[in-house]
Amino acid sequence: MEDFKIASEVKLTGISRRKFLKMMSAAGLGTMAFGASGCSSSSASGKIVIIGGGAAGISMAARLKRLLSNPNITIIDPSDLHYYQPGFTLIASGVYSPDEVYKKQSDCIPSGVKWVKDSVVGVDPDKNKVMTLKNGVIDYDFLVLAPGLQINWDGVEGITRETLGQGDAYCIYDHQGAIRTWQGMQKFVEKGGRGIYTDTYTKHKCGGAPKKICLLSEHLARKKGTRKNLKLDFFTASKVLYDVPYFTPRLLEIYKERDVSISTRVRVKGVDTFAKKVHMEKIVVSSEKQKDANGVEKVVEKRTYEPFVEDYDFLHFLPPMTAPDFVKQSGLSWTEGKLAPEGWAATNKETLVHNKYKNIMVVGDVAGIPTSKTSAAIRKQAPVAAKNLVSIMEGKEPAEKYNGYAACPIVTEYGKLIMCEFDYDKKEQISFPLNFWDMSKEQAVGWYLKVYMLKPLYFYGMLNGLV
Numbered sequence: 001m002e003d004f005k006i007a008s009e010v011k012l013t014g015i016s017r018r019k020f021l022k023m024m025s026a027a028g029l030g031t032m033a034f035g036a037s038g039c040s041s042s043s044a045s046g047k048i049v050i051i052g053g054g055a056a057g058i059s060m061a062a063r064l065k066r067l068l069s070n071p072n073i074t075i076i077d078p079s080d081l082h083y084y085q086p087g088f089t090l091i092a093s094g095v096y097s098p099d100e101v102y103k104k105q106s107d108c109i110p111s112g113v114k115w116v117k118d119s120v121v122g123v124d125p126d127k128n129k130v131m132t133l134k135n136g137v138i139d140y141d142f143l144v145l146a147p148g149l150q151i152n153w154d155g156v157e158g159i160t161r162e163t164l165g166q167g168d169a170y171c172i173y174d175h176q177g178a179i180r181t182w183q184g185m186q187k188f189v190e191k192g193g194r195g196i197y198t199d200t201y202t203k204h205k206c207g208g209a210p211k212k213i214c215l216l217s218e219h220l221a222r223k224k225g226t227r228k229n230l231k232l233d234f235f236t237a238s239k240v241l242y243d244v245p246y247f248t249p250r251l252l253e254i255y256k257e258r259d260v261s262i263s264t265r266v267r268v269k270g271v272d273t274f275a276k277k278v279h280m281e282k283i284v285v286s287s288e289k290q291k292d293a294n295g296v297e298k299v300v301e302k303r304t305y306e307p308f309v310e311d312y313d314f315l316h317f318l319p320p321m322t323a324p325d326f327v328k329q330s331g332l333s334w335t336e337g338k339l340a341p342e343g344w345a346a347t348n349k350e351t352l353v354h355n356k357y358k359n360i361m362v363v364g365d366v367a368g369i370p371t372s373k374t375s376a377a378i379r380k381q382a383p384v385a386a387k388n389l390v391s392i393m394e395g396k397e398p399a400e401k402y403n404g405y406a407a408c409p410i411v412t413e414y415g416k417l418i419m420c421e422f423d424y425d426k427k428e429q430i431s432f433p434l435n436f437w438d439m440s441k442e443q444a445v446g447w448y449l450k451v452y453m454l455k456p457l458y459f460y461g462m463l464n465g466l467v
């Protein structure tokens, strides 16, 4: 097996923390970041508990620590390791080696912040209490809800997180899963056959990742001269492949140019890993008139599901995702609307304050807000949420507003990607200095940014509250 060879073909040397901070300060970004997070610290007091030490939780801890003169911050998180998840796609395509995407959690938690290594099992938001698995009840004055999302591996029959790779069915939304995907992808590209790539019908993190792994398989086959032996089909549960108007046309063109078929409104039910068959359902959407309790007639959407089965030689699938169970069980989720069934936390989409509990901030994937679940989004959410929390602690109204910014670099081939950046209105939000290029199309500059810059930016910049 060709082990992570592509990495050495395309990689420059890694960037150390020192080098990164030097580059930041040379670019004037260090000062900007410190200025933005506020040198003027607040004397507001109160015990802050942060649930989750992922991208959102650690960014919030770092920012709050800088904003408060006497911070009292506790993070609750059970994990020993902190993963840079955007790197999973690059492991699965042989660009990164598996040990390049994580650090010890103890090295990520800011100094002076207390770490309770435990899982939260419930929150009593009326009494300001958090229930943990091993450490009993922990009180708070202010809560930051940042436990990410829950991947429901049991939502696809016939395969589990542990058996990923069995029957050549893979998923890159897991570290081991990404490692196995790279092994499977090389085998597939060498042997040929039919590749099926799917997403899922719930909201999920990084909507671009299933597309990236599909397009990277296609390019790998071209590089190896075996493309003619492969048939590639992409199935999405959405009604369109991608719905940010600025970026969609080129993405559709790329699928056409590369001869990858697109089927919409399809979801995966299960996988028969022995027979290499994927069981799917066509989602048929219709509308019908119904009367509500007051006898008022309204049009409601009706969905029916038509089962079908497809043979595959290589499968990439996504399990459905929801908010962690304890969020819904604690009464923190939306109770009506599109975001309610999956339990996303009821959040004000601008201030990131919980809709009902004004001493709770919601940041990251768990937030029930209409934007993409990405760490790029968190980079813009954390400064807003941290400043608003300090305002609340000072007895003021939260004034900072988040515009829904999210970014998803859709890797289209080894060496290029479309840097999709947009806001709540699905309007493109191109970052300086990338507006020198036509960012509605794939660009090499985005690839270099993703492969060499975004990881140090994450570990040294974002997790330190600097960017």
Ligand SMILES: Cc1cc2nc3c(=O)[nH]c(=O)nc-3n(C[C@H](O)[C@H](O)[C@H](O)COP(=O)(O)OP(=O)(O)OC[C@H]3O[C@@H](n4cnc5c(N)ncnc54)[C@H](O)[C@@H]3O)c2cc1C
Pocket (backbone or CB within 6 Å): 051, 052, 053, 054, 055, 056, 057, 076, 077, 078, 079, 084, 085, 086, 087, 088, 089, 118, 119, 120, 121, 146, 147, 148, 149, 172, 173, 174, 205, 206, 209, 324, 326, 363, 364, 365, 366, 373, 374, 375, 376, 377, 378, 407, 408, 409
């Ligand atoms: C394959 C893949 C590719 C991606 N690509 C990109 C990309 O290119 N660009 C991009 O911006 N984003 C990308 N993302 C998305 C990005 O990684 C997530 O949006 C981001 O990590 C979410 O941060 P978070 O803090 O909300 O959750 P996480 O980073 O997942 O952290 C959640 C933390 O909460 C902890 N936790 C969970 N449950 C509990 C509990 N009950 N009690 C206490 N702690 C708990 C966990 O241990 C974890 O440390 C990708 C993700 C994947 C999987």
